[in-house]
Amino acid sequence: NxxxxxxxxxxxxxxxxxxxxxxxxxxxxxxxxxYRQDPGMGLRLIHYSVGxxxxxxxxxxxxxxxxxxxxxxxxxxxESAAPSQTSVYFCASSYDLSISYEQYFxxxxxxxxx
Amino acid sequence: AQKVTQAQTEISVVEKEDVTLDCVxxxxxxxxxxxxxxxxxxxxxxxLIRRNSFDEQNEISGRYSWNFQKSTSxxxxxxxxxxxxxxxxxFCALSEAPTNAGKSTxxxxxxxxxKP
Numbered sequence: 497n498x499x500x501x502x503x504x505x506x507x508x509x510x511x512x513x514x515x516x517x518x519x520x521x522x523x524x525x526x527x528x529x530x531y532r533q534d535p536g537m538g539l540r541l542i543h544y545s546v547g548x549x550x551x552x553x554x555x556x557x558x559x560x561x562x563x564x565x566x567x568x569x570x571x572x573x574x575e576s577a578a579p580s581q582t583s584v585y586f587c588a589s590s591y592d593l594s595i596s597y598e599q600y601f602x603x604x605x606x607x608x609x610x
Numbered sequence: 611a612q613k614v615t616q617a618q619t620e621i622s623v624v625e626k627e628d629v630t631l632d633c634v635x636x637x638x639x640x641x642x643x644x645x646x647x648x649x650x651x652x653x654x655x656x657x658l659i660r661r662n663s664f665d666e667q668n669e670i671s672g673r674y675s676w677n678f679q680k681s682t683s684x685x686x687x688x689x690x691x692x693x694x695x696x697x698x699x700x701f702c703a704l705s706e707a708p709t710n711a712g713k714s715t716x717x718x719x720x721x722x723x724x725k726p
Contacts, residue, residue, distance in 0.1 A: 529714075531716075536619075536718065536719075537718050537719075538614070538616075538701055538703075538716030538717050538718045538719050539701070539703075539714075539716045541713055541714070541715075544713060554713065584653070586655065588655075598645070598657055598660050599645075599657070599714060600657070601647075601654065601655040601657075603653070603654050604653050604654065604655075
């Protein structure tokens with residue numbers, strides 16, 4: 497199993513450009529999450545999904561959109577990138593909550609917005 | 611609202627010393643889960659342990675041990691006989707699942723440096 501994968505690993509954008517980060521998991525997990533990690537800080541939740549076709553806002557959703565058209569994929573979109581969105585983005589997934597609450601993390605995507 | 615505080619921003623020890631990383635949490639729920647994750651210099655997040663609110667037993671795994679005390683809302687992590695490979699950022703996290711869809715709130719992390 498590949499676990500949780502993220503594409504791309506690195507990206508540099510100019511202010512105003514758009515992009516989509518892809519998260520894929522092959523563990524048949526119901527729940528998926530997008531976090532951002534800024535220097536000296538822990539992870540902050542951007543958006544999450546409790547199942548295929550569902551999405552919900554997390555702690556810092558502004559400037560981001562998400563979609564979960566397939567159970568195994570969770571996409572994070574930036575419509576008009578801003579320097580404040582320079583960060584490391586982590587995707588995570590977990591089983592149905594009746595089974596386990598542990599989150600499995602992807603390797604991260606380092607995004608720089610100039 | 612849930613909150614996790616890791617008051618120690620950075621800790622530096624010499625190899626073979628014991629070190630304890632503190633974690634204090636706030637929650638209104640009676641059912642919750644606490645986690646510790648390790649983030650080595652390579653950047654990935656590695657799950658270390660999960661503890662539910664109904665299990666206050668301390669746990670030991672090799673050189674790692676965890677002390678969960680509901681009375682003080684703390685979930686501290688001790689590394690015994692530290693090694694250079696333990697150098698990393700360690701995060702404590704809290705999840706109020708199932709009421710909160712499994713979402714986790716993370717502390718700001720403690721950077722541990724183990725010197726040879």
